[in-house]
Amino acid sequence: MRWQRFLLLLLLSFWISTCSDNNVEQISVQVPAHIKVPEGMVYIPEGEFIYGHAEDPKTALGQKVFLNAYLIDRYELSRGEYKKFRADVPIAPGKKKLPVTLVAFEEAREYCRSEGKRLPTEQEWEKAARGPAGGKWPWGSYQPHPNNGFSGFLPEPVDKRQEWISPYGVYGMGHNVWEWTSDDWDYNGMPGSEKEKYKVIRGGLYQSHLKIDFSPTWARNFMEPSARYNFIGFRCAKDVK
Amino acid sequence: MSGLRSLLNRRSFLRVFSLSAIAWLWPKKSAGTINFQNNKNIPANYVQNRDVPGFYIRSANPFLGVSAQEWGLAVGGMVKTPAAFGYEDLFGFPMVSQVSRLKCVECWSAKAKWEGFRFQELVDRVQPDPKAKYVTFKSADSYYESYALEELLRPRVLMVLRMNDQPLSKDHGFPLRLIAPFKYGYKNVKYITQITFTDTRSRNYWADYGPYSIDGTIQPGIDHPLDYEKKPLPINGGEVFHFFDPRPASPKTRQ
Numbered sequence: 001m002r003w004q005r006f007l008l009l010l011l012l013s014f015w016i017s018t019c020s021d022n023n024v025e026q027i028s029v030q031v032p033a034h035i036k037v038p039e040g041m042v043y044i045p046e047g048e049f050i051y052g053h054a055e056d057p058k059t060a061l062g063q064k065v066f067l068n069a070y071l072i073d074r075y076e077l078s079r080g081e082y083k084k085f086r087a088d089v090p091i092a093p094g095k096k097k098l099p100v101t102l103v104a105f106e107e108a109r110e111y112c113r114s115e116g117k118r119l120p121t122e123q124e125w126e127k128a129a130r131g132p133a134g135g136k137w138p139w140g141s142y143q144p145h146p147n148n149g150f151s152g153f154l155p156e157p158v159d160k161r162q163e164w165i166s167p168y169g170v171y172g173m174g175h176n177v178w179e180w181t182s183d184d185w186d187y188n189g190m191p192g193s194e195k196e197k198y199k200v201i202r203g204g205l206y207q208s209h210l211k212i213d214f215s216p217t218w219a220r221n222f223m224e225p226s227a228r229y230n231f232i233g234f235r236c237a238k239d240v241k
Numbered sequence: 242m243s244g245l246r247s248l249l250n251r252r253s254f255l256r257v258f259s260l261s262a263i264a265w266l267w268p269k270k271s272a273g274t275i276n277f278q279n280n281k282n283i284p285a286n287y288v289q290n291r292d293v294p295g296f297y298i299r300s301a302n303p304f305l306g307v308s309a310q311e312w313g314l315a316v317g318g319m320v321k322t323p324a325a326f327g328y329e330d331l332f333g334f335p336m337v338s339q340v341s342r343l344k345c346v347e348c349w350s351a352k353a354k355w356e357g358f359r360f361q362e363l364v365d366r367v368q369p370d371p372k373a374k375y376v377t378f379k380s381a382d383s384y385y386e387s388y389a390l391e392e393l394l395r396p397r398v399l400m401v402l403r404m405n406d407q408p409l410s411k412d413h414g415f416p417l418r419l420i421a422p423f424k425y426g427y428k429n430v431k432y433i434t435q436i437t438f439t440d441t442r443s444r445n446y447w448a449d450y451g452p453y454s455i456d457g458t459i460q461p462g463i464d465h466p467l468d469y470e471k472k473p474l475p476i477n478g479g480e481v482f483h484f485f486d487p488r489p490a491s492p493k494t495r496q
């Protein structure tokens with residue numbers, strides 16, 4: 001009887017796993033032969049994608065936008081990687097894989113430059129997160145809230161959630177830190193006094209106790225470029241030549 | 242006439258008069274007697290949690306408040322010249338004021354004009370060791386809090402002596418409190434008695450007794466401002482500014 005029960009449980013678990021729609025269908029991308037994709041980066045092919053969402057007036061409302069091909073970091077930049085650039089930044093033992101935080105916009109940009117890269121534009125960030133079909137969540141479906149009740153921000157290793165992968169194979173687009181982009185904050189009807197004061201940040205905070213509403217791929221946020229907070233990090237992008 | 246006379250006789254007049262006087266003198270349920278106490282078991286004269294309209298009061302450990310005559314501030318730890326201050330001494334520092342919100346981790350926020358001095362003034366006075374990267378605060382009610390020194394030197398952080406053009410009330414942290422507008426309210430320690438510079442970060446009260454982080458940076462999410470009927474408004478993280486709040490001047494992104 002015991003082995004029958006075990007078999008039953010095994011079959012049940014198989015059945016449950018087939019019911020899960022958490023799998024994100026990966027887009028098969030053909031990288032042109034003349035392009036060498038650096039380690040740790042993902043090639044995003046040229047083409048249209050759906051930018052923003054009609055229900056969010058501070059986005060591009062779901063219009064189709066064409067982008068040339070580009071490269072983007074597969075993961076958010078880790079503290080260990082940033083330490084190679086800024087030796088004076090302390091890292092607590094065992095925290096090397098956490099995303100780098102407490103970096104101002106210019107510091108993030110400087111790091112990317114030092115690697116022969118740049119910060120992604122907001123459009124590049126969003127296309128890498130949702131793919132050309134305009135998915136709401138980077139990983140394909142809504143996930144239950146993993147950290148209810150804690151007031152602070154709990155970063156995770158940048159490669160921890162392997163199941164939370166975008167259609168192009170990019171991680172950390174809907175959780176962990178918010179990420180600096182190169183764009184100024186702007187929206188329809190924005191007062192002139194606000195222009196050129198803030199930078200767009202995208203991504204994050206899926207694991208905080210605050211609203212899950214921030215995690216859709218089109219959700220936008222903004223920040224003063226001088227801000228250094230524990231919930232802001234970055235990743236880099238690069239032109240394709 | 243005889244009916245009216247009986248109505249207005251001395252006895253009925255005295256009855257009506259005495260009842261009216263009693264009604265007038267009877268203690269009313271006014272703001273002064275209710276005091277908006279959240280916990281009626283705590284003596285009313287204690288500093289405690291009160292949902293005062295416009296600006297809620299939060300205090301972890303009920304106590305009677307601080308007497309200026311008995312209060313002193315000790316600043317020490319890894320410093321070259323430890324110092325002690327009386328209440329009047331603190332007014333010798335250059336005073337600055339700002340309007341900023343106190344954003345509680347309970348989701349409400351309230352705005353006030355705060356006046357005090359920069360933390361840099363204390364740093365200049367006691368000259369901390371370069372290895373002292375952290376600061377611990379202790380309060381008159383046994384509360385404690387910790388910060389990275391760098392955070393305390395940010396432009397909008399203020400050691401506060403006055404609120405809305407009045408000396409701090411005991412409910413709001415008399416005689417000295419911290420205002421760090423990019424941190425949740427529980428980080429904005431009140432009734433400060435001791436400041437210690439250290440080379441390692443210590444924990445804080447609500448990390449030890451509640452589900453709150455040591456860091457306490459305000460996260461992006463939703464706020465319910467008391468001066469906007471607690472209607473939900475999105476916040477981008479860090480110091481809270483709503484669409485009706487003037488922001489301090491900040492440099493443009495393109496210079």
